[in-house]
Amino acid sequence: MFKTNRVSNAIHLKRKNPLLLFLGCALSLHTVSVFASQQEDINVYPPNWWVGMQRPEVELMIAGEDVADDKVSVAKGSVRITKSTALDSNNYLFVTLDTSAAKAQELVLTLTDDDGSKRDIRYSLKMRKDGSAERKGFGPEDAIYLITPDRFANGNLNNDNVDGYKDKADRSFKGGRHGGDIKGIAENLDYIKEMGFTQIWTMPMLENAMEKYSYHGYSTTDYYNIDPRFGSNQEFIAFSQKADEHGIGVIMDMVLNHIGSNHAWMEDMPSSDWINNHGKFVGTTHKRESLHDPHAIESDVKGFSDGWFVPTMPDLNQRNQHLANYLIQNAIWWVETANLSGIRVDTYSYPDKAFLSQWTNRIMDEYPKFNIVGEEWSVNPAITAYWQAGSQRHDNYDSALPSVMDFPLQAAVVEALNNDESWNSGFISVYETLASDFLYGDPNNLVIFPDNHDMSRIYTQLGHDKEKWNMAMTLLLTTRGIPQVFYGTEILMGNEGSDDHGIIRSDFPGGWPSDSAKNAFTGKGLSDDERWAQDRIKALLGLRQSHPELFKGELKHYAPVDGVYTYFRVASESTDSLAESPADSSAKKLMVVLNKEPVDLKLTKYAKMFGANASLRRVSDGEIFKASDTISLPAMSANVFIVQ
Template structure:
């Protein structure tokens, strides 16, 4: 989520587990259940109820499970049960009792088949980023929900428009046809804030879907139905902060649960956003703390992940959602703002449980020296070891927009993209970087490229054919545009056809302009080709220095070679491929991806003006 964000939002308890006997009042228990057969045998269950710390809980004997200890804090309203669940444990209900007659059951479930071996998203995938409130309103009955502080206000840029999980489910056939292989939804967890709550990043319940989005069961259904369409689900996690209406603000589990003693102090404790302090060998401890511990805004208190109980809570919350919703990946918001030692432990815990999983962290910097610091395998000078598989490539995003908007010269235009990719030597695994032209926090690519269709097609062709994991923002395929406004409400525009009363429908094609139809068909062709292309999926990238306004490169796999030519000139070019002999490997013919024409590679090829040409050699 972007560094500067507007004010926000309110609270619920965790997930309430009702007593099975004697007491009418509900106690909140989180996580609400767990699974047998996890690699990490430890489980810490948080109990929250007035004066719960006075209870002396006992576990009725259960084969394979032991209650090791009970952790108590300076707040008597919390207790933490420390359990060991060995491989001998079978699914069932743990039963806890207290001397005063309280009793509750805690479910242990069976993991889904091969859960630990789940495959995360990778360089063969395209992630489709959705703001669910602005995508499709599949259930108008939940637009305004009882108990939620903010009602629907679809005419307000910053209001809730009514999009929901049912809308995403309804759109799955469209997304499958488009060629999408992964869905990244901005957070759908409860954001019970008084206003500006639609974006999802001010969480007030880490274990429950916002009722205006649907329910936990519907989120699970979305995951299952997406998988039936060959589409994975990537969850957007927020580890750094939470919503100010969360119960923790008025009833902190520990006095050090929130940074700066839980006080924003009229901006005195706001984050500096000086991310370079993490790597800076000369940085003061004051500056480091101001960055990592500072709050974004008053309504987004900053979590203290150095608190071990909180660290465990966040790790278990992540694993719970992976198991519950059968996730194929995680995107972490504001990654570097969290305590870096915690981040090392968090990523290690997740990747140890799921070795083939994938996590991408948002480190909003165009400096690859800073971004690469966080990727797993990087040998950092300060000895920091990360287990984070992927980071977002903001350097390439900026370079691509600049390249297409600048005139060509020795240091402007395509050379910006060439130089950005040349910095890949800084990354342990550049093929696992997330590449994108825009996202929910920045102006749309069509807007940035001044509503130029050809430039937008070049930008998206480049991102869908270069190295890395591709991400596309919803509506790019129909040229959604925020020209004239940088307001997030205009960037996160309603998807055409997703809401009642719209005259344009991207799902049916009704009302689309010729340019929108052209863009849709171009991306549909690219995305579906990318799904099955070995060269684009895992092929080596070899690029050539830009020349005469043309940037060219090859993706090379044993089974296939893909040649890409991006021509910024306003006139056609007859282009000799003599300089590309090292990648052509004696091949003499190729097929144009878009026109299906056979191309003789021994002759000069014709590159149309302001265009992307993709040639496939099988």
């Protein structure tokens, strides 16, 4: 099995070899120079750091054969070593540097063994980019495009298979690698921008050196390197820069809960408690309610947090402070290195609860305007709201998490559109879910979505009904929150007949050189319905760009009556962005009407919202209406009006 950065394979010169020790007596100078040249035998995490950080201390994990008993000193540079700690393994040493008085420089740290042999480590402290700490994260004016990198576009056919990695490209296999990569995404930034998306969230692209099913990226085997089948660190950094030039931010998907079973740690754990359940598979209960249950017993809490997802995903014990530091610093390293605009955290509630508070607080202390969204897959808003900063809680838990995925609203939308209207079904489910927003610290900062990479596509959930799809997408691209759209949703991609994730994450048409018949990037071969859907998404997202003040403002909605649900987006009085709007700068409200049955809608019902002298322009066709008009709307329609 191929392994990268493996401690067990790293050292070619064994310092404890008796022959080397014998030679060292007569050739000590030569021996020192040999060891000094063997920095490649030692891995240091994080691989570099920066001066001027909010917290000046950084803990280095030094991994190399038999380093645990080495003494560390500064051979070159102005930095202070405050702590050096060995754990259970002989091959890891944790060294804390205090950079508070340091300038950007190249350090040389010397490791000295008890036999007198030495090895030098060259370590860079860099200057931060201007404004790094004040970077602005994604927000309510944005729209996120979620991509499965392996299934979006293959820009480099030469990295489909890489020597040493067993999971080879097989586009015919639903669970295989299909060849999509960073270059493929970068080459299609124009399409993403033209659609109206301002943020890209990709499923993880860090190394997954697993034998099979590695394409999804959630079995990390190296936290500091992009999987070579997607590209390189340099390509990812260049992609982020190019995206920024297109006005698009990059959100990185991070996995704190577990690793892939082929990670080096599974061969040589830094400490015996590095992996939960003594490194042996015990499945999680998935009973997230145990974290909030006032009647819960400790074993239920432990069964949820300490259990593994599957045998190939060992569960990390973040109660180990050195592991906690590793994960915290890794997140900060990627934010600085790749100029990220946000982080999405996989399975947010599963890691140790106290660690989550520490991890999130550290990042938000470093980047106060940043945004992080956590995945808490619960349709109970009381459970999801618990994790968002500013929410009221039953305990004194310190959550700094700015955003959470709004699974309750996603479920409510599907339920509303698939059920008949009555006093307790239909649009009332959406109304009641949004009426629970008092639970959240900031409901407008929730990430809302019609579907994602782990569930059936919305078109399939709605029975491949184009009108229902239109109502769902209209609602989710105009209501409160930050919308996320899964690639292909804009062209009615579905998964009829299968709920297999490999089918849900099918290839985007046009992303491969052999896709000659159909290309969604250019429109070639798309059906009339697919073109219509693409145009509809583009029109709805265009509103966020022309009227950002409306989407940063309030949501006001009327209780649904007879299958009609109406709501308004209202520009906040405090916003100063009205003058910045390139068009319709007088617009202060957006009105959305969703109706299942034909209706003659009297606009006078909403006079208090827009005034007697207002005019309404329908987005779909530009038709103008007066506030006193009655509008005839056909069944299963979704209408958006700019109120002026």
